[in-house]
Amino acid sequence: MKYNRITLTFLFNIFFFICFFNPVKADDRVCSNDLTNFIYDFHDDKFEYLEKRNDFGIFFDFTLDKNNKKIITKRNKDNYPIVKFSFFEKEKIKPGKSAIKSINSFDLSKLNDEQLEKLTRRSGKINIELVSGEKFQIISKFYQLNDFKLVDFEIISIQNIDSAKGIMEMSFEAYLTNERNDILKTVSYNKEILKSFSSVDICDDLRPYFSWPLASVEFDEFRYDADVREGLKNKEKLQNPVFEITYDIEKIRTMRTEKGVGFFRQDFDFKKFPFDTQKLIVTISTGVSNIENVTFLTPELGAFNSALKFIEENKLKAWKVQNVEIKNRVIHDEKTDRYDNKITPRSQNFLDIEITIKRNWEHYLFKVMLPVFLILCVAWHVLWIPIHKYEARLNTSIISLLALIAYNFVFQDDIPKLEYLTDLDWFILLSYIFCCIPVFSSIAFSKFISKKQRKIEKVNKFIKIWGGLLYCLITIQIFFYK
Numbered sequence: 001m002k003y004n005r006i007t008l009t010f011l012f013n014i015f016f017f018i019c020f021f022n023p024v025k026a027d028d029r030v031c032s033n034d035l036t037n038f039i040y041d042f043h044d045d046k047f048e049y050l051e052k053r054n055d056f057g058i059f060f061d062f063t064l065d066k067n068n069k070k071i072i073t074k075r076n077k078d079n080y081p082i083v084k085f086s087f088f089e090k091e092k093i094k095p096g097k098s099a100i101k102s103i104n105s106f107d108l109s110k111l112n113d114e115q116l117e118k119l120t121r122r123s124g125k126i127n128i129e130l131v132s133g134e135k136f137q138i139i140s141k142f143y144q145l146n147d148f149k150l151v152d153f154e155i156i157s158i159q160n161i162d163s164a165k166g167i168m169e170m171s172f173e174a175y176l177t178n179e180r181n182d183i184l185k186t187v188s189y190n191k192e193i194l195k196s197f198s199s200v201d202i203c204d205d206l207r208p209y210f211s212w213p214l215a216s217v218e219f220d221e222f223r224y225d226a227d228v229r230e231g232l233k234n235k236e237k238l239q240n241p242v243f244e245i246t247y248d249i250e251k252i253r254t255m256r257t258e259k260g261v262g263f264f265r266q267d268f269d270f271k272k273f274p275f276d277t278q279k280l281i282v283t284i285s286t287g288v289s290n291i292e293n294v295t296f297l298t299p300e301l302g303a304f305n306s307a308l309k310f311i312e313e314n315k316l317k318a319w320k321v322q323n324v325e326i327k328n329r330v331i332h333d334e335k336t337d338r339y340d341n342k343i344t345p346r347s348q349n350f351l352d353i354e355i356t357i358k359r360n361w362e363h364y365l366f367k368v369m370l371p372v373f374l375i376l377c378v379a380w381h382v383l384w385i386p387i388h389k390y391e392a393r394l395n396t397s398i399i400s401l402l403a404l405i406a407y408n409f410v411f412q413d414d415i416p417k418l419e420y421l422t423d424l425d426w427f428i429l430l431s432y433i434f435c436c437i438p439v440f441s442s443i444a445f446s447k448f449i450s451k452k453q454r455k456i457e458k459v460n461k462f463i464k465i466w467g468g469l470l471y472c473l474i475t476i477q478i479f480f481y482k
Helices: 002-020 034-042 113-119 181-194 301-312 362-384 390-414 423-448 453-480
Strands: 051-055 058-060 062-065 070-073 083-086 100-103 125-130 135-139 141-162 167-179 199-201 243-248 251-265 277-289 294-299 319-336 343-359
Touching: 034 181, 034 243, 070 113, 070 301, 083 319, 141 277, 141 301, 141 319, 141 343, 167 277, 181 251, 251 277, 277 294, 277 319, 294 343, 301 319, 362 390, 362 423, 362 453, 390 423, 423 453
Parallel strands: 141 294
Antiparallel strands: 051 141, 058 083, 062 070, 100 125, 125 135, 141 167, 167 251, 199 243, 243 251, 277 343, 319 343
């Protein structure tokens, strides 16, 4: 018993020594990193915009030069640059529509992108002429600019396109960055920290400490499912980093990660079904109104490359991906202050990832339209049966009509249920009408066969020739000229 007490006392002393006198001390740095700890101690939490400008506030739209794989200024057919956003004269200069012909008598069609960028930085009085012929003058003013970057938007797969609910289900990975000159100024006092630093995750202790402008960026999602989505809104999966600080080529950026399965509302147009082309759109907004300052969300080359990669690696069985574009969009509206009831005009920048897909129509042609046409041919063949055999004509035509009705139940799940008629609906409805013609004609001919046989034969011949031709012409009209 005595030895047991001595043993227990010895073990307790060892445990006490390990717990309270362990030479390996706990890491008490914020996010266990020198950089984040330094930022926590010395950052003043006053976010600075990326740039302070004094110019006429015109920004030009962008597009991808696929041949040279670089982002260039978007221009019209005459090589005049198209405006993305204008901070001044918003009523005269329409985003995405207005093209500028000259600035201070410089012909913009003859300037390359670098020369155009230098010209737009000028201050003072600026004379502008639009391609439409309208001329006016802008006086430059001071404003601040922040430009969020969509570094990458990888479309992993599109699992489902629900035409009835108008929802697209997509797996994606998106990375957004924001250059932080304010953090760089803070860290510049201790550059030794940056020598071994490339990136660090932002932990819970640092995240609420100071401003993260990227937090304003919003994905226009119909439903946010925390079980399959990882991002800023997901509070339960903080073990996966939402924010990072990165350092590269003398620049410090914050990076935000959004990934998983997203559900996006779509506006489908199925009038040309099954030969329809749809545009699937994923909208990302800056979440910041451009009233006193300007905030953009601009795609980088990586986002365009991922878009092109998705075209090549398309896994949609029922669709063919024709094109993926990233487009800028600006919406001007008004905001009503809830307290003083004042209406303030505002504008906001949006980025649309636009996926153009074309339906693979072979399934509907060979498994829906062709069987319907063959059933109609059987019904129409009744018109070649002698008119005095009206019982055989009537039986065959009725059986064909019933077969068409029965087959309609077979493929009805393949057709979207909409409040309007698609091209396929018009085709099926037309087939029903022409399938009924032999039935009605057989009944009508049976009544007058004994008195007006010759006249009935002429009518029957007229129907079987011109009726078939009319059916073909209307079908062509439905699918090609409607």
